[in-house]
Amino acid sequence: MKLKITRSKINPLDEINKEYLSEAKCAFGLLFNEINDLCQGHLEDEDLDKVINCEQKCDRLKEKYIEILFKNKRGLPFLIEDRYHIINTIDKKIVGRCELVARFLQVFPFDIYKDIIDGIADLNQKFLNISEELIKCLELVENNFDEAYKKTFEIESMRRNAREIKFNITGILYKKKGDDLRIYLTSKLVQHIYEIINNAEEISDYLRGLIIKYPSK
Amino acid sequence: MSEIIVFSIFIVFIVISLLIAFAIGANDETFATVYGSKTLTLKEVLLLATIFAILGALILGEAVSKTIGKGVLNITVSDAITITVLVSTTIWLIISSAFGLPISTTHATIGSIIGIGLMGGGYFGLNWSSIIEMGFWWILSPIIGYVVTYGVYKIIHKHIINKLNGLKQFEKAEKIFAVLLLGTICWTAFSRSGNDCSNAVGIVLGGSQGISNNLYIFLLIIGIFFAFGIISLGRNLIKNVGTMTELRPSTAFAAEIPTTIILFIGTSLGIPLSGSHMLVASLIGLAKAQHAPKTKNSKKVVLIWFLTFPMAAIVAIGLFYPISLLIPT
Numbered sequence: 001m002k003l004k005i006t007r008s009k010i011n012p013l014d015e016i017n018k019e020y021l022s023e024a025k026c027a028f029g030l031l032f033n034e035i036n037d038l039c040q041g042h043l044e045d046e047d048l049d050k051v052i053n054c055e056q057k058c059d060r061l062k063e064k065y066i067e068i069l070f071k072n073k074r075g076l077p078f079l080i081e082d083r084y085h086i087i088n089t090i091d092k093k094i095v096g097r098c099e100l101v102a103r104f105l106q107v108f109p110f111d112i113y114k115d116i117i118d119g120i121a122d123l124n125q126k127f128l129n130i131s132e133e134l135i136k137c138l139e140l141v142e143n144n145f146d147e148a149y150k151k152t153f154e155i156e157s158m159r160r161n162a163r164e165i166k167f168n169i170t171g172i173l174y175k176k177k178g179d180d181l182r183i184y185l186t187s188k189l190v191q192h193i194y195e196i197i198n199n200a201e202e203i204s205d206y207l208r209g210l211i212i213k214y215p216s217k
Numbered sequence: 218m219s220e221i222i223v224f225s226i227f228i229v230f231i232v233i234s235l236l237i238a239f240a241i242g243a244n245d246e247t248f249a250t251v252y253g254s255k256t257l258t259l260k261e262v263l264l265l266a267t268i269f270a271i272l273g274a275l276i277l278g279e280a281v282s283k284t285i286g287k288g289v290l291n292i293t294v295s296d297a298i299t300i301t302v303l304v305s306t307t308i309w310l311i312i313s314s315a316f317g318l319p320i321s322t323t324h325a326t327i328g329s330i331i332g333i334g335l336m337g338g339g340y341f342g343l344n345w346s347s348i349i350e351m352g353f354w355w356i357l358s359p360i361i362g363y364v365v366t367y368g369v370y371k372i373i374h375k376h377i378i379n380k381l382n383g384l385k386q387f388e389k390a391e392k393i394f395a396v397l398l399l400g401t402i403c404w405t406a407f408s409r410s411g412n413d414c415s416n417a418v419g420i421v422l423g424g425s426q427g428i429s430n431n432l433y434i435f436l437l438i439i440g441i442f443f444a445f446g447i448i449s450l451g452r453n454l455i456k457n458v459g460t461m462t463e464l465r466p467s468t469a470f471a472a473e474i475p476t477t478i479i480l481f482i483g484t485s486l487g488i489p490l491s492g493s494h495m496l497v498a499s500l501i502g503l504a505k506a507q508h509a510p511k512t513k514n515s516k517k518v519v520l521i522w523f524l525t526f527p528m529a530a531i532v533a534i535g536l537f538y539p540i541s542l543l544i545p546t
Contacts, residue, residue: 076255076387076388076391076465077255078465079384079387079388082384083384140383141383141384142383142384142385143382143383143385143386144382144383145382145383146382148383210384214381214384214387215378215379215380215381
């Protein structure tokens with residue numbers, strides 16, 4: 001009897017959302033490790049496949065989530081739309097981008113220039129931190145608007161730092177002469193990593209908008 | 218009068234009684250806010266409306282109907298007058314329901330009575346003080362609905378919605394409002410059906426011992442016609458009223474519950490407030506309070522309110538002579 005009560009209280013949407021976010025977190029962690037490995041010169045293709053696998057799992061979970069989300073005809077239409085927008089944007093702009101970076105790394109034919117290794121490692125760290133903070137923010141939006149609101153500003157400041165790091169790296173890269181393709185592809189890699197960070201901030205901006213919108217609705 | 222004529226008249230009364238039930242059901246907007254706030258789907262609304270219409274008719278429909286025309290007419294109220302008023306009210310209700318526009322049944326009835334009174338006794342055929350009093354409430358009903366809903370929305374917003382922290386709390390609060398709204402609406406539907414069906418059945422009660430002996434079967438049939446009115450024409454009306462402005466359970470609650478309470482108090486005190494007018498005005502007030510861009514169909518609804526009195530009167534005048542030929546006094 002007790003088991004039945006516990007079961008009935010589980011919200012399938014919450015469960016899938018949790019599963020999705022933990023899978024996304026896993027993808028961020030794996031990609032972070034791979035970029036670090038690249039900086040240290042021992043990148044493994046198989047490990048990059050794990051990032052791609054995580055992204056694929058996220059896709060399946062997203063589909064399940066959307067199916068359940070729109071099944072509930074009694075739900076609040078604007079809340080359903082907002083949740084749909086959130087999961088779609090994260091999937092496309094963060095998790096999908098992680099997969100893109102992983103595939104990019106699979107075909108990236110060079111080592112990282114020694115003078116930008118620290119910069120890339122810093123940017124990579126920012127990527128991991130901001131992604132994890134975004135997930136925390138997403139969890140907070142469900143239960144605590146005030147904390148989530150604060151978190152969005154932390155994310156914004158992290159993105160600003162990341163932008164500085166990115167321009168420092170590209171500044172060094174653009175001064176280099178010689179191997180144009182290596183310079184171009186390395187700057188592309190930096191751009192791809194920064195793109196994820198930038199997208200995370202965009203999503204946190206959207207969440208801030210929601211936090212403002214709901215109490216005034 | 219021969220038995221055949223009496224029996225024929227009795228059959229006419231039964232048919233009118235069923236038509237009244239159908240017409241009132243067709244103009245029943247009780248579930249509009251439940252549909253508009255997406256608390257229930259249209260199918261669920263119609264199912265629930267049917268159940269409560271039949272239950273209300275069976276359990277509460279036994280009450281005796283009100284005396285038509287009492288207090289408004291200064292002329293003797295004959296059977297022909299009663300039937301004319303009922304038929305013209307029914308016709309006007311069905312016409313407005315066909316356009317999906319809610320009107321006040323009371324006002325359609327009063328309009329018909331005014332038509333008959335003017336025709337039968339001219340200026341002196343009507344008790345003008347009663348009519349002026351009703352006109353006063355006719356104007357005041359929507360104002361009360363508008364102001365109260367505006368205020369209740371602001372209070373709910375300030376003290377409940379603004380204090381919600383997180384999407385989950387928001388969702389939970391809306392669920393609670395949905396349950397409260399649904400409970401109240403079901404009760405309203407139940408009592409409204411009982412009241413309206415008793416009015417519909419009132420005109421044949423006493424006309425036949427057979428009806429009195431099989432009252433519950435007749436009430437069941439009346440309830441079914443009432444529900445049929447909701448399902449056939451009433452669905453458009455529910456859709457129209459429910460989508461006049463953006464609704465969710467908490468805002469629907471702000472529009473519906475105070476209106477229901479005031480209507481209940483007003484009715485208990487004998488004040489002829491119109492539920493339909495109050496609800497529509499409440500939705501307009503709600504749209505204003507929410508800063509919603511516009512209220513759909515409100516102009517059409519207000520126009521039909523203004524048309525109700527003269528049109529019901531004209532229909533009644535047109536019907537009176539043919540009916541008085543059929544129903545000798």
